[in-house]
Amino acid sequence: MEYLLHYFLVIPLVGYLISLMISSKNEFAISRLAFITLALQLVFAIGFTIAWLKSGHTDINLAEFSIYKTEGYDFLIDLYFDRVSALFLLMGAFLTFLITYYSRFYLHREFGFKRFFNTILLFYLGYNIIILSGNFETLFIGWEFLGISSFLLIAFYRDRYLPVKNALKIFSLYRIGDIGLILAMWLSHHLFHENVTFGKMHNAELVSHLLQKHSWEGFFISFVILIAALVKSAQLPFSSWLPRAMEGPTPSSAIFYGSLSVHIGAFLLLRTHPFWEHQTAIRILIGILGVLTCIVSSMMARVQTSVKSQIAYSSIAQIGLIFLEIVAGFDNLALFHIGGNALLRTYQLLISPSIASYKIKEQLYSYEPREKTIEDSLPKRIEYSFYILSLKEWNLETLIYQLFLSPLKKISRKFRVLQLNLGIYFFVIIYVIGLVLLYFKSSIPPFFENYLPGFYAFIGLLMVIKAFTERRNVLMSWFMVMMNHFWIALAISINDSIHYSTMAMYLSGVVISGVLGYAAIRRLIKKEKRITLARFQGHAFEYPTIAFVFLLACLGMAGFPITPTMIGEDLVFSSVREDQYFLAIFLAISLIVDGLALVRIYARLFLGPHVKTYHSIAHKSS
Numbered sequence: 248m249e250y251l252l253h254y255f256l257v258i259p260l261v262g263y264l265i266s267l268m269i270s271s272k273n274e275f276a277i278s279r280l281a282f283i284t285l286a287l288q289l290v291f292a293i294g295f296t297i298a299w300l301k302s303g304h305t306d307i308n309l310a311e312f313s314i315y316k317t318e319g320y321d322f323l324i325d326l327y328f329d330r331v332s333a334l335f336l337l338m339g340a341f342l343t344f345l346i347t348y349y350s351r352f353y354l355h356r357e358f359g360f361k362r363f364f365n366t367i368l369l370f371y372l373g374y375n376i377i378i379l380s381g382n383f384e385t386l387f388i389g390w391e392f393l394g395i396s397s398f399l400l401i402a403f404y405r406d407r408y409l410p411v412k413n414a415l416k417i418f419s420l421y422r423i424g425d426i427g428l429i430l431a432m433w434l435s436h437h438l439f440h441e442n443v444t445f446g447k448m449h450n451a452e453l454v455s456h457l458l459q460k461h462s463w464e465g466f467f468i469s470f471v472i473l474i475a476a477l478v479k480s481a482q483l484p485f486s487s488w489l490p491r492a493m494e495g496p497t498p499s500s501a502i503f504y505g506s507l508s509v510h511i512g513a514f515l516l517l518r519t520h521p522f523w524e525h526q527t528a529i530r531i532l533i534g535i536l537g538v539l540t541c542i543v544s545s546m547m548a549r550v551q552t553s554v555k556s557q558i559a560y561s562s563i564a565q566i567g568l569i570f571l572e573i574v575a576g577f578d579n580l581a582l583f584h585i586g587g588n589a590l591l592r593t594y595q596l597l598i599s600p601s602i603a604s605y606k607i608k609e610q611l612y613s614y615e616p617r618e619k620t621i622e623d624s625l626p627k628r629i630e631y632s633f634y635i636l637s638l639k640e641w642n643l644e645t646l647i648y649q650l651f652l653s654p655l656k657k658i659s660r661k662f663r664v665l666q667l668n669l670g671i672y673f674f675v676i677i678y679v680i681g682l683v684l685l686y687f688k689s690s691i692p693p694f695f696e697n698y699l700p701g702f703y704a705f706i707g708l709l710m711v712i713k714a715f716t717e718r719r720n721v722l723m724s725w726f727m728v729m730m731n732h733f734w735i736a737l738a739i740s741i742n743d744s745i746h747y748s749t750m751a752m753y754l755s756g757v758v759i760s761g762v763l764g765y766a767a768i769r770r771l772i773k774k775e776k777r778i779t780l781a782r783f784q785g786h787a788f789e790y791p792t793i794a795f796v797f798l799l800a801c802l803g804m805a806g807f808p809i810t811p812t813m814i815g816e817d818l819v820f821s822s823v824r825e826d827q828y829f830l831a832i833f834l835a836i837s838l839i840v841d842g843l844a845l846v847r848i849y850a851r852l853f854l855g856p857h858v859k860t861y862h863s864i865a866h867k868s869s
Contacts, residue, residue, distance in 0.1 A: 249307040251295060252326045255336065255375050258288050263368040271361040281364045285344040285371070292340040296333050304330065308381055308446040314345050314814060321816055325381030325444050331517050335378040335510075342506050342593055343371050349597060350498040359403055363496065366403075371394035374507055378514065382444045383432040384817065386515075386591040388808035390428060393508055394421045395802065398846065400499040401492050402854055410494040411783055411854045417488045418846055420478055422839040423651060427475030429835050431468050437825035438464050449521045458525070464825065469523035472515060473533060479560075480512025480566050483540045486547075487643040489563055493555040497600060500555060505562060505592030510585050515567050517578060524576070533574040540567035546637040554599045562592045601824065655712050655840065677706065681737045700742035704833040707734025711837055715844040717748040718781045721768055722853065728804065728844050731837060732812070735819060742830065743822040751814020760803030760812065765795035771852065780848065783855020794853040801845040806838070 262284030269276050299307075307328040314322045324335070347367065354360050373392025380386035399420075402414035435443050438461055447453060458465040476482075481489040489509065493500045503509070523529045541564045548560035565588045572581040622630050636642075681703055707730075714727035736750050770793055771777055771786060778786075787794035806813035816838060822832050 249309045249328070252307065252309055252328055252379060254291065255379060256268075256372065258284060258291065259368055259372040259375060263372055266365050266368055269361065274360050277361050277364050278347075281347045282344075282351065284368065285340065288345045289340040290750035292336050296337060298329070299333065304333075305561040306446065306449075308444060309382075310444075322384055322817060323382060323444075324385050326385070327445050328379060331514065331578075331582065332378050335514060336375070338586055338589055339371070339374050339507055340675060341377065342376075342589065343367070343502060345593070346498045346502045346597075350496075351492055353498055357496075359405075359627070363400070363403060363499070366396050366399045367499070367502070370400070370503070370508075374511075377511060381446065382442055383428065383435060384442060386518075387428050387432065388813075390425070390511075391509065391806075391808050391813075394418065394425070395807065396634075397421065397492070397503060397508065398541070400495045400503060402850070403495045403499065403723045405783060405787060405854045406856060408783065408856055411850055413491040413494050414854075415847060415850055419487050419652065419843055420485055420647065422842055423485075424475040424478030425581070425842070426835045426839050427471040427473075428817075429838070430471040430831060431475070432817065433820040433823060433831055433835075434464055434471075434825060435467050436821055438468065445518055450520065451521060454522055459600045463771060465522070466526060466528065469519075469526050469529040470532075472519055472523070473529065476512035476515045476570075477536065478512070479510055479515070480570075481563050482512065482567060482570065483536050483543060484584055484643055484646055486540060486544055486560075486563050487640055487647065490551070490553070490556040491560060493553075493813065497596060498556075501593045501596035504559060505596045506589035509562060509566065510569075510589060511565060512774075513566060513573065513581065513585055516570065516573050517581065520573065520578070530574045533570055537567040537570035537574065540564065541571070543641055546633060547640055550634060550637045554602045555596065558592060558595045558599065562588060566859065621777070650683065656716050678734070678737065681741070685737065685740050700738040701830045701833060703734055703738035703741065704830055704837065707731045707738065708833050708837040708840070710734065711840045711844055715847060719779055720763070721772075721778055721780055721848065724780060724844065724848055725761070725764055727769060728841055728848075729757060731841055732757040732804075735834060738821050738830070738834075739819050742824075742827070748814070749818055752811050753818065756806075756811030756813075756815065758802055760800045760810075764797055764800030764804065767793050767800060768852075771797075778852060780851045782858070783850065784852055785855050785857035787853035788857055790853075794849075797853065798849055799866070801849050805842040807846050825845050 262280060266277060266280055269275075269280065283299050294548070307326075309326040309328075310323060314324060321464065321868065347364075350363065350367070354363055369392060373389040373396060376389030376392065377386055378389075378687065380389060398414050398418045401417060402411045404410045437456055439447065478485045489504055492504045495503075544560045544564040548557050548564065551560065552559045562747075565584070569581050569588070572578075572584060622633070710727045711731040714724045714731070717724040717727070732754065736754055740747075740750060768778075771790065774790065775786065778784065803810050803812060806816045818835060820831065
């Protein structure tokens with residue numbers, strides 16, 4: 248029976264690949280394919296779950312295959328199925344089927360009709376990979392699918408300013424969650440001395456034995472898992488992104504931010520619950536953040552003028568309660584709560600376009616005065632203070648900007664020398680010196696050998712930060728992103744006796760993607776003469792093929808699943824020792840900013856209002 252699990256990935260994958268080959272003019276074929284794919288998945292999910300319950304509902308752990316295997320390393324695709332997976336599988340299949348049927352009519356004659364259904368199928372594939380994942384590597388593949396499909400759906404109306412701007416903001420926060428998963432993968436490799444599966448993580452005796460000897464490592468893994476869960480489920484202090492994600496079409500808002508994607512953080516906590524349940528500090532932290540999120544989000548929901556924003560903050564508040572239920576050990580209650588919240592928010596978001604007519608009818612025929620509430624008994628100064636804070640959304644967006652994005656820009660301003668040819672030559676010389684040191688590695692004193700990897704990783708980080716904040720030279724920004732991977736490869740080669748074939752495999756993905764992206768940029772420059780990163784230019788409208796090729800190059804460079812770059816990045820972290828925290832953090836931040844820089848270049852060149860004035864331009868407030 249367990250060998251049927253992989254069909255839950257094959258069905259949406261085949262549907263997605265076929266949908267790419269259908270003409271965008273054939274709405275009927277596109278929508279019918281998506282409808283049949285999701286209907287088949289729903290029927291199969293119901294049948295499989297019933298058979299699993301009848302057979303004794305024991306947990307299923309299925310090691311599918313190894314993508315890349317060396318001595319001491321195994322990139323394993325592992326599938327896992329239990330009661331948590333069963334709920335999310337049925338919930339996802341039913342709600343995605345419902346949204347697909349709804350969207351066939353809601354998006355009729357929409358310019359991006361095919362693009363929407365392609366992205367929905369890509370999202371659903373990533374969702375299934377996550378809920379059926381049996382280890383962090385498999386989960387991270389689905390996690391990346393969700394991230395890119397989320398960006399594409401929020402920026403669905405790509406000729407408008409705000410959807411593209413908000414898509415970039417939200418993708419930036421998603422990359423913070425990626426840091427959590429990457430660091431959890433890295434340290435769990437060293438703690439368990441293997442690519443640990445969730446099945447082994449549920450072994451209470453093994454986990455207790457390891458945590459007694461390595462309590463600090465256990466706390467760090469649990470903390471970064473919590474960071475990833477907080478970002479994905481929009482909990483404090485990352486709550487401000489969810490209403491911004493409502494810029495996409497109503498069906499995508501319902502499926503992503505009302506029901507499925509927003510509950511993935513709770514799923515991550517449930518899946519790793521046996522690992523952190525005996526760590527009191529982590530449980531207290533989760534509980535405090537859940538309660539605070541519930542209170543603050545409830546206040547923000549009550550002052551919103553947008554229906555979608557009200558629903559978004561209400562959903563965030565309920566997920567805060569779900570986090571509290573998980574940390575209290577009420578797993579079954581949390582699962583029931585997740586299902587109920589997902590169904591309710593999907594329904595509310597789908598009827599949100601009609602809410603104005605409902606409210607008018609209510610005011611005309613069944614108006615009732617507002618009842619007194621608890622805040623009416625508070626002093627007016629306190630009541631008004633909470634009201635103003637809620638209107639400003641407790642300045643959460645400003646806080647995130649000051650903590651994460653502002654430091655990147657400040658660091659970039661300190662290194663303006665990178666704009667000069669002299670600065671580039673300087674770093675090339677440092678890189679050549681590093682290659683010489685690598686050749687004579689056995690002669691390097693141990694003191695310098697310990698610090699050289701961190702130094703070269705830091706240099707790569709500076710280059711990719713500069714690429715992220717570059718506003719003029721597109722090719723320079725692309726070149727610095729590409730060079731960042733070469734600095735990482737050099738740092739790891741000095742740090743560990745890693746085989747050169749492994750580095751060649753890693754850099755092959757970088758070089759292929761880099762050349763492809765360079766060719767796309769040169770082609771665009773040939774057609775437009777002058778391009779810049781200072782504003783959104785919207786060239787996807789006139790050059791969709793170039794935009795698509797460049798997006799593929801960006802995904803390949805950023806380590807999109809499953810590419811040589813992604814496998815190489817996982818190998819890179821496997822080569823970092825458990826005591827090299829600074830090196831691991833430098834590498835993690837470097838790879839995260841790498842993805843941000845690439846998506847920013849793509850968005851600035853191909854999305855947003857068109858630079859040519861003879862195209863229609865939507866207002867920024869649209």
